[in-house]
Amino acid sequence: MNGLLALRADLDGLAAIGRGRRLMPIAGRDFASNDYLGLAGSHRMRAAVADAISRGVAVGSGGSRLLRGNHPEHERLEAEAAAFFGCETALWFGSGFAANAALLATLPQRGDLIVHDALVHASAHEGMRMARAPHMAAGHNDADAVDDAIRDWRRKGGIGTPWIAVESLYSMDGDRAPLDALAEVASRHDAMLLIDEAHATGVFGPHGRGLAAGLDGRHDVVTLRTCGKAMGSEGALVCGPAVVRDFLINRARGFIFSTAPSPLMAAAAREGLRALYDEPGRRVALHDRIAAAERWLAPYGATMTGSQIVPLLIGNDRATMRVADAVQTAGFDVRGIRPPTVPAGTARLRISLTLNVDGDDIAALGDVLRRLL
DSSP states (O other): OHHHHHHHHHHHHHHHTTOOOOOOOOOSEESSOSOTTSOTTOHHHHHHHHHHHHTTOOSSOOSBTTTTOOOHHHHHHHHHHHHHHTOSEEEEESOHHHHHHHHHHHSSOTTOEEEEETTOOHHHHHHHHHOSSOEEEEOTTOHHHHHHHHHHHHHTTOOSOEEEEEESBOTTTOOBOOHHHHHHHHHHTTOEEEEEOTTTTTTSSGGGOOTTGGGTTOTTEEEEEESSSTTSSOOEEEEEOHHHHHHHHHHOHHHHTSBOOOHHHHHHHHHHHHHHHHOHHHHHHHHHHHHHHHHHTGGGTOOOOSSSEEEEEEEOHHHHHHHHHHHHHTTEEOEEEOTTTSOTTOEEEEEEOOTTSOHHHHHHHHHHHHHHO
């Protein structure tokens, strides 16, 4: 029982400082999900899955990709993704977390250096925890700080490859990385640039190819595109040079020893890719929602970022959750975000704009925030 008592004490400690978590049922208007283009529950996606079932596509893969789990649907998805994003190859993982962790745990070698943005995702930290190379943080969205870190490492005798890990659109702040400047840093230092496009894929760039679309195909760039957000399905695609794909297949433990993702979901992800290309109206409509948020939410303290992610900083953990509970009671699914997901003192409401709500919903949410704040 001692071990269980220790677990309970830890949970009690989280509750005492207002950081306990619990699962909540889906309720209220959707200002919480990452289903930015409203594809997840769309007729189009349901029809694609129904068609795949009618074609005999299996629900389960039955094994890892290196055993008998490598289904033709996996191969089709990866080929279509490589063509869509303009990269040499793509490799599909079961989730963005698994893919990001595998990238950083596997690709940097002994003698290399990982320089990551200070606000990079928890999945990147998980990968760095297992990495062979040391890692260090650079100031948020500060390409000069990345450059300085690599220069200092070289002066001290570093001779390996620097790996620069960033997100193109940050999931808690909604701001964008200076990708062009970071690409110049990578070129200057013969470094590799790893870009997590999870929240930009489908929302920005030509045909929804993301903020890193102009960097695809470079030998020194690897991008991660998740399928479970704007693409409406699940999994994540690592896009980049063929040698990266081959190395992950041979060395990434999270890929080698995992049962392959569902072939049925691979078919769904292919349909999500096609929707990004041939339904540009969804992106236009989402950007209309972003403009409406500027009008209806900014007056009450929301930080407008030009993206679909709208943070409203409150600061105090308990106060944040009280406001979130009140907003949810009013019928709006807005979640409170506290440390360690965000830095101490920056607890906030994370308002997510999707096609599951319209301009009237955004105006109504603004009215609720006016009364609460």
